[in-house]
Amino acid sequence: MKQDEEWVRKYLVGRGYPPEEIQFEPDGNTSPDFLVSGRIAIEVRRLDQHVEVSGQTEPIGKIAHPFENRLERLFKSIVGPTCGVRWAVDVDFKRPLPRVNEWETFLRQRLELIHVSNSDREENILIQIGDNLTLELERLPETSGDAFVLGSISDDDEGGYVEVLEKSPLICVREKEQKVAKVRTKYPEWWLILVDHIWGGKPEAVALAHTFDKVIVIHPDVLDQAYEIPSI
Numbered sequence: 001m002k003q004d005e006e007w008v009r010k011y012l013v014g015r016g017y018p019p020e021e022i023q024f025e026p027d028g029n030t031s032p033d034f035l036v037s038g039r040i041a042i043e044v045r046r047l048d049q050h051v052e053v054s055g056q057t058e059p060i061g062k063i064a065h066p067f068e069n070r071l072e073r074l075f076k077s078i079v080g081p082t083c084g085v086r087w088a089v090d091v092d093f094k095r096p097l098p099r100v101n102e103w104e105t106f107l108r109q110r111l112e113l114i115h116v117s118n119s120d121r122e123e124n125i126l127i128q129i130g131d132n133l134t135l136e137l138e139r140l141p142e143t144s145g146d147a148f149v150l151g152s153i154s155d156d157d158e159g160g161y162v163e164v165l166e167k168s169p170l171i172c173v174r175e176k177e178q179k180v181a182k183v184r185t186k187y188p189e190w191w192l193i194l195v196d197h198i199w200g201g202k203p204e205a206v207a208l209a210h211t212f213d214k215v216i217v218i219h220p221d222v223l224d225q226a227y228e229i230p231s232i
Helices: 003-014 061-077 100-116 161-186
Strands: 022-024 034-036 040-047 050-053 056-059 086-093 124-129 133-140 148-155 189-196 214-218
Touching: 003 022, 003 034, 003 040, 003 189, 003 214, 040 161, 050 161, 056 061, 061 086, 061 100, 061 148, 100 124, 100 133, 133 148, 161 189, 161 214
Parallel strands: 040 189, 086 148, 189 214
Antiparallel strands: 022 034, 034 040, 050 056, 086 133, 124 133
């Protein structure tokens, strides 16, 4: 059972359903994810922001998280003789990013040059890679530790309030409706529980067109503030 599913189970127990009546994957590795009291089929889906890339929607973290991890590994790999200057690196990007082998090779060369250059250089350095990737290096007062550390990272494709409140839940709903279509008649009641990795708490009410009996949004840190998305 994955972490999101464990949170859903905890939420269901908190709602008063006996643990022995909450069955995980009753039909094996297929829908539904849970069966409650022998009649309520529940699908679980992570709720995160989505972005459109080349006409396809994908979770915003699909690119952001690997990109951030790759940056941090690159920074840590810059070692060897140094002029004793350390830098915090603030990153701003949007999609599409340059190809990995292009931006990483270029950035490594620039950082290695900065790493061994004279220490009485400018306080800030701007590195532009293509149209969609900008890095600003700010000199740190400390002289011990890694030469480059990740400061802030800004994803310009992160959506605003409407994006989070309407578009992302709708993407999740449509995906799950399609998935359960073939087994919908097997159980009398179907819920979709979205595990919120965006807000934390209940935002303004929103209604979406959906065919589930219930669409419920929970956040791991505030399970008692779960809320239902009504159908229109």
